[in-house]
Amino acid sequence: MTTCVLPTNALLINLLNTQVVVARDVDEAGRLLVGNDASGSMQLYEAGADGSWRQLTDLPGAATGRYLPGSRTVVVEHDAGGNERAQLSLLDLDDAGLDDADAGSADALPPLRPLVHDPRWIHRLAGVQPGRVLYLTNRRNGVDFDLVSREPATGEERVLYDGGGYVVAAEASPDNHWIALTRPNAPANSVQLVLVSTTDGRVEELTPWGDDAFLTTPSWLPDSSGFLISSNAGREMTAVMRYDLASRTWTTLVEDDHHDLVGWAAPDGEHLLIATNADGATSLALHRLADGVLLRTLDLPSGGCAAFHRHPDPVWSGSGSSLALTFSSPVEPPYAVRCDPATGALSPVRAPDAPELPDGLVQPSSHRVPTPDGERIPTFVFRPADGGDGSAVLVVHGGPESQSVLQWSPVVAGLVAQGHTVLVPNVRGSTGYGKRWYSLDDVRRRLDSVADLAALHDWLPSIGLDPTRAALYGGSYGGYMVLAGVAFQPERWAAGVDIVGIASLVTFLENTSDYRRTHREREYGTLAHDRAFLHEASPLTRVDEIRAPLFVIHGANDPRVPLSEAEQVVAALRERGVPCELRVYADEGHGLAKRANQLDAYPQALAFLAEHLSADERGRA
Numbered sequence: 303m304t305t306c307v308l309p310t311n312a313l314l315i316n317l318l319n320t321q322v323v324v325a326r327d328v329d330e331a332g333r334l335l336v337g338n339d340a341s342g343s344m345q346l347y348e349a350g351a352d353g354s355w356r357q358l359t360d361l362p363g364a365a366t367g368r369y370l371p372g373s374r375t376v377v378v379e380h381d382a383g384g385n386e387r388a389q390l391s392l393l394d395l396d397d398a399g400l401d402d403a404d405a406g407s408a409d410a411l412p413p414l415r416p417l418v419h420d421p422r423w424i425h426r427l428a429g430v431q432p433g434r435v436l437y438l439t440n441r442r443n444g445v446d447f448d449l450v451s452r453e454p455a456t457g458e459e460r461v462l463y464d465g466g467g468y469v470v471a472a473e474a475s476p477d478n479h480w481i482a483l484t485r486p487n488a489p490a491n492s493v494q495l496v497l498v499s500t501t502d503g504r505v506e507e508l509t510p511w512g513d514d515a516f517l518t519t520p521s522w523l524p525d526s527s528g529f530l531i532s533s534n535a536g537r538e539m540t541a542v543m544r545y546d547l548a549s550r551t552w553t554t555l556v557e558d559d560h561h562d563l564v565g566w567a568a569p570d571g572e573h574l575l576i577a578t579n580a581d582g583a584t585s586l587a588l589h590r591l592a593d594g595v596l597l598r599t600l601d602l603p604s605g606g607c608a609a610f611h612r613h614p615d616p617v618w619s620g621s622g623s624s625l626a627l628t629f630s631s632p633v634e635p636p637y638a639v640r641c642d643p644a645t646g647a648l649s650p651v652r653a654p655d656a657p658e659l660p661d662g663l664v665q666p667s668s669h670r671v672p673t674p675d676g677e678r679i680p681t682f683v684f685r686p687a688d689g690g691d692g693s694a695v696l697v698v699h700g701g702p703e704s705q706s707v708l709q710w711s712p713v714v715a716g717l718v719a720q721g722h723t724v725l726v727p728n729v730r731g732s733t734g735y736g737k738r739w740y741s742l743d744d745v746r747r748r749l750d751s752v753a754d755l756a757a758l759h760d761w762l763p764s765i766g767l768d769p770t771r772a773a774l775y776g777g778s779y780g781g782y783m784v785l786a787g788v789a790f791q792p793e794r795w796a797a798g799v800d801i802v803g804i805a806s807l808v809t810f811l812e813n814t815s816d817y818r819r820t821h822r823e824r825e826y827g828t829l830a831h832d833r834a835f836l837h838e839a840s841p842l843t844r845v846d847e848i849r850a851p852l853f854v855i856h857g858a859n860d861p862r863v864p865l866s867e868a869e870q871v872v873a874a875l876r877e878r879g880v881p882c883e884l885r886v887y888a889d890e891g892h893g894l895a896k897r898a899n900q901l902d903a904y905p906q907a908l909a910f911l912a913e914h915l916s917a918d919e920r921g922r923a
Contacts, residue, residue: 317712321653325638328626342897372432384891390418475526482520524571555594570622577609582707606631630710633663673757684724691721693771693915700778705734729754777801785841797914805871807836851881857890
């Protein structure tokens with residue numbers, strides 16, 4: 303058997319070690335608060351407008367945060383081992399916290415001081431304003447999220463909302479009289495918008511429309527007269543809409559009948575940033591906030607992504623004089639960008655001494671793959687420069703209400719370098735292609751999404767690939783799709799890599815965190831009313847049909863898909879003699895966030911696929 307495991311692993315290790323930089327905030331002096339993974343996990347740094355670079359945190363796990371306006375203070379959000387029980391701390395950037403011998407050291411980290419700490423519960427940073435921090439916490443009952451305002455200087459707290467639900471976002475008006483709050487609705491991908499009065503606690507539902515409407519990014523106007531949201535209420539694609547408080551009316555500000563738009567209002571009242579999602583690629587433009595008229599487009603590289611999927615939202619400085627965002631593409635790792643809205647000038651911010659990227663990284667081609675029921679699956683195809691060896695790997699995204707976009711993926715690049723042609727589909731249920739498409743997998747339609755995998759498999763010969771040498775790869779819901787594919791279509795798939803995937807929809811819903819159960823039942827169905835179907839649609843129910851070897855990766859601290867999902871399917875397969883490898887990481891949660899664990903798991907996963915998709919191996923099968 304011949305494989306290219308060693309050179310491929312060397313390339314993959316190179317790619318995994320490539321540093322990424324993501325924009326978290328920008329202050330009035332043009333300093334960026336960024337995330338950078340130079341230490342092996344995502345930590346906070348400050349990138350000065352003069353090119354200076356300063357590390358701010360060195361925590362065991364990932365950290366994110368925001369500047370506290372009007373001060374040299376950073377609010378830091380962090381958890382332990384990927385358990386997602388976020389805690390909040392403060393960094394005073396003017397306080398090195400050192401003794402006299404070390405004072406003034408450029409490498410000194412400012413001391414981390416607790417702000418909201420109780421590791422039993424989640425305390426998620428929701429917003430910052432001068433002198434106060436807004437956070438969401440489930441400490442009242444472990445399920446519902448309350449919105450709390452805290453003044454760091456005094457420790458005084460005030461509950462602003464305790465009306466229940468899994469709150470997604472909460473934005474306070476500049477005059478502090480109102481909160482625009484979003485929370486999941488039923489069914490599936492729909493979202494409610496709630497207006498909360500901070501004066502008397504009155505809660506007003508602002509989403510009277512009856513369709514399955516999605517909305518995101520509430521963004522207040524500077525004079526607090528209203529706010530913007532991005533929503534597909536009454537339409538197929540998301541548009542940027544304005545709500546007027548005085549008249550209690552909605553108007554559409556910027557729309558595009560063919561693409562999803564997301565908008566962010568600038569605090570100066572002049573500009574509106576619009577991101578357009580066109581088949582997984584992003585374009586950004588500045589519009590006039592008053593009437594939505596286009597002012598200028600931002601000169602980002604084509605074929606990449608900003609502001610969607612795993613990229614942080616763009617963020618304005620407090621005065622609106624600066625804008626920070628994150629960009630990446632399949633051939634370039636994420637980097638921060640500082641933007642001058644007055645001119646549209648962009649300044650990339652990358653890690654110091656970032657190494658050059660290896661040769662051979664490729665952009666995909668975009669296709670629409672037909673299905674037996676007349677649908678067409680948006681699919682990216684990454685093909686090796688030499689055409690590849692005829693094998694195929696389908697990489698399925700999580701969610702399911704998510705989208706594969708044109709962004710950096712060391713694993714995809716590593717698979718391509720190994721000789722595989724990689725297909726990255728947006729199966730039905732994916733966002734980015736309209737309301738109808740993302741609704742096609744809801745509840746009892748779950749197996750229609752799984753059937754898309756079979757349609758993709760049937761399409762492989764049309765692009766010169768060997769259907770007997772095809773594998774599935776995916777994480778979270780994508781892991782469910784891997785397991786469902788090999789269980790419901792056992793004759794089609796030669797191998798699978800499942801990362802933090804769902805083996806049984808029943809046991810997943812029974813054992814996931816309390817605060818997530820109701821949230822996820824909207825998409826999958828409820829234990830009370832849909833248990834029989836959930837059992838029918840579970841890969842574990844058809845475990846006797848699985849014959850493809852599997853490589854399974856899971857974090858021991860996963861609060862979303864418990865480790866028991868991996869353990870039960872691996873035990874069942876081993877009992878039946880199906881080859882199955884399991885890698886469990888004690889300091890990880892829902893996925894692998896630490897580079898050391900990625901360097902251990904992903905090369906092994908790619909070596910596993912190289913073995914089981916080789917022509918020699920399939921010839922003996």
